[in-house]
Amino acid sequence: MELAQDRRRLAPYLLLAPGLAWLAVFFLVPMFYLGYTSLQEGSLELGYTFQWAWSNYTDSISTYRDQFLRSLEYAGLATLIAFVVSYPLAYWIAFRGGRWKNLLLLLVIAPFFVTYLIRTLAWESILADEGFVANLLRHLHLLSANGRLLATSVAVVAGITYNFLPFMVLPLYVSLEQIDTGLIEAAQDLYASKLRAFLRVTLPLSLPGIFAGTLLTFIPAAGDFVNAQLLGTPRQYMIGNVIQSKFLVITDYPVAAALSFVLMAAILVGVAAYARALGTEKLTG
């Protein structure tokens, strides 16, 4: 009996061990090595050695300040636009979808089964100089005769918005779908207008979804380099482009590692501040 109890106590740890070990070795330990590398000094020829080289941080922040700010700006804009596109869509599926809900949801995620890079390249042809979007905007005089969409920040933000949209739609849908419609009805029975019922009942109840959706969109967007590379020019490069080329082209590992660390720290600080501002700490914790 005692043996059986011991086995029961041990069982969860045996189930967890292989998977968590994998995550520890290939997710947590690498974070340590990222920090370790970021304080190294030297050159590729002579090798990099650990030096407590904090200057990697101060130098990289001052050198790549523009790219950092641009990353935050583009990611923030893309998150905002994704929210505006996604909220009504998620609302419509959750409250008007009826028995087609699952199929509609499948339609929403379906486009994201086309490879990320191919999707981004498709935007390259949509926004091309002689493409129909550019021509339409020129026709409406929203774009000057020789104005471009491709190779501008508009194209980069458009690409980022599109590529991370499901991360916004899905959490919004989940939180909206869970709302007890009886509450909305009750508000309207108490003579709240539809708009007021929405603002006072539906919107606050979907706050956890808004919180999750904006974070899940903003975080990958801030670290992206694919859209800026394929749809922009070096003038649109984000911090991800700098990290990627420092690691894989220039092989200046310490500075690249320092930049990665700063990016992660900036995101963590931003998330904490955001959680505080929105007051959803108790909802997510």
Added chain:
Amino acid sequence: MSTATEALPVRRAGQGTLTRLWAWVRHHALTAYAVLALAYLFLPIAIVVLYSFNDPLGRFNYTWEGFTLDNWRNWNHVPGLTDAMVTSLKIAALSSAFATVLGTLIALALVRYNFRGRGATNLLIFVPMTTPEIVMGASLLTLFLNFSIATGFLTIVIAHIMFNISYVVVTVKARLVGFDRHLEEAAMDLFANQWSTFYRVTLPLIAPGILAAGLLAFALSVDDFVITNFNSGATITFPLFVWGAARIGVPPQVNVMGTVIFVVAIGAMLANVVFQQRRAKALTRGAA
């Protein structure tokens, strides 16, 4: 749910045509908006499929020149592309199999046992999903660099298993939460031991969840570019091939493969939905 929205106009019928007109416009405005949003989501996909039938003049497949079936007929005529695809599929098969096993075990532990360290475990599952891919890819590379491990096929597989575990745990857990433990207890009462209970009762019941998780992991692996880019060495996967080709012109055969991946993925998802609905029906019929 629908009664709330349908009952309202009736209740407010006396409020005048203007209010009703406004309600009608608003009702349909939302639908119109949603349809437009869906169209926006599918626009690039339509472009990808359409341009797989394009007959480009130069190396760049950006403008429509004319319809042809040549790209589909000669799908394997681009040097390196087919090999890259095969490499991607191999990596996806290996990494999704491993991640599915490791993730399912974690999900089982989380749902069915109370143990110390649950919070930390949940955190370790959650954090990789919210870490920017570039940071994960870069940090793994620093690990391999510091231990002088050459990057290549194996390091890509290691990386893909790593980022897929979390997605598998979440998917299988969702399925396990609604699981009726009484079925297992019944089997035990009928003198089945723990193992046969697991194989004959538990596993068949959670199999659709595991399958869905495996398919998701496979799809994420085939799609991954950022983490792979950092840990690939000289190995070229399908997304890496596209990345390399983007500068010199992407051959239309890439669109052919993109279309095929899309159709296969949607087919698998639909099949899974239909299969689960049939099973649910069969189960309720059996119970009645």
